[in-house]
Amino acid sequence: MAFCTNKCVDNLECVALDVCDFYGEEKSCRLVRSLKINLTTTDYGKTCRRYKMDKRCGDGELNEEILKRCILYLCDFETTTEPSCFLTETTDDIFNWSRKSGKTGSSSTGPNGAKVGTYYKFIEASSPRVNGQTAKLVSNKDFEDKAYCLSMYYHMYGQTTGTLKIQTRTGNDPAVTHWELSGNQGNQWYSIDRLNLPLNSNTKIIIEATRGRDFYSDISVDYIVLWSFACP
Ligand SMILES: [Ca+2]
Numbered sequence: 196m197a198f199c200t201n202k203c204v205d206n207l208e209c210v211a212l213d214v215c216d217f218y219g220e221e222k223s224c225r226l227v228r229s230l231k232i233n234l235t236t237t238d239y240g241k242t243c244r245r246y247k248m249d250k251r252c253g254d255g256e257l258n259e260e261i262l263k264r265c266i267l268y269l270c271d272f273e274t275t276t277e278p279s280c281f282l283t284e285t286t287d288d289i290f291n292w293s294r295k296s297g298k299t300g301s302s303s304t305g306p307n308g309a310k311v312g313t314y315y316k317f318i319e320a321s322s323p324r325v326n327g328q329t330a331k332l333v334s335n336k337d338f339e340d341k342a343y344c345l346s347m348y349y350h351m352y353g354q355t356t357g358t359l360k361i362q363t364r365t366g367n368d369p370a371v372t373h374w375e376l377s378g379n380q381g382n383q384w385y386s387i388d389r390l391n392l393p394l395n396s397n398t399k400i401i402i403e404a405t406r407g408r409d410f411y412s413d414i415s416v417d418y419i420v421l422w423s424f425a426c427p
Pocket residue numbers: 271272273309310311312313314315417418
């Protein structure tokens with residue numbers, strides 16, 4: 196755990212962590228005003244330099260080059276084997292998410308392209324998919340017994356768009372839904388800036404998309420970040 200995380204997490208003015216200074220051997224945290232993840236590198240370039248993960252971030256954390264902040268995990272889908280990602284496909288559903296650049300195969304549904312970088316993941320709602328079929332991304336990491344903060348982009352465009360859920364499931368308990376949205380949101384990416392997820396070593400994070408009643412139902416996600424502390 197980063198030194199700065201403990202230092203800032205109980206400070207109400209510390210709405211987000213930014214581990215970007217290093218004085219001698221001691222990490223120092225900087226307060227930033229927003230956890231919105233669409234801030235540009237220019238915004239942070241003025242105050243933060245790009246550091247290597249081994250010195251400036253906590254154990255196992257990454258210094259994320261766009262956010263300029265230490266994060267635990269990132270799924271940007273830019274490569275098929277993405278070491279920083281904490282979500283994988285599962286067989287505990289009907290079909291898999293697809294990795295994609297540019298538009299999806301059908302018009303009037305899906306994004307024009309990725310929100311960040313070139314690639315994103317989406318559910319292809321065209322044949323052979325039918326109403327109500329689900330695809331899940333499931334976490335493959337062990338977590339500590341505490342709250343984590345998740346942020347991500349989603350895109351839900353299409354007149355018959357189904358449902359996107361962010362859930363956790365601990366052991367064999369029923370899944371708990373922490374965020375859910377259904378229906379057409381128009382052709383644009385939206386962000387979930389902060390979603391608290393209580394986790395422990397037996398908890399899985401599940402991102403589940405359900406296909407709607409017709410093929411205008413492509414649901415996409417990109418740039419899913421997990422922070423190793425509760426949302427400020
Ligand atoms: Ca991406």
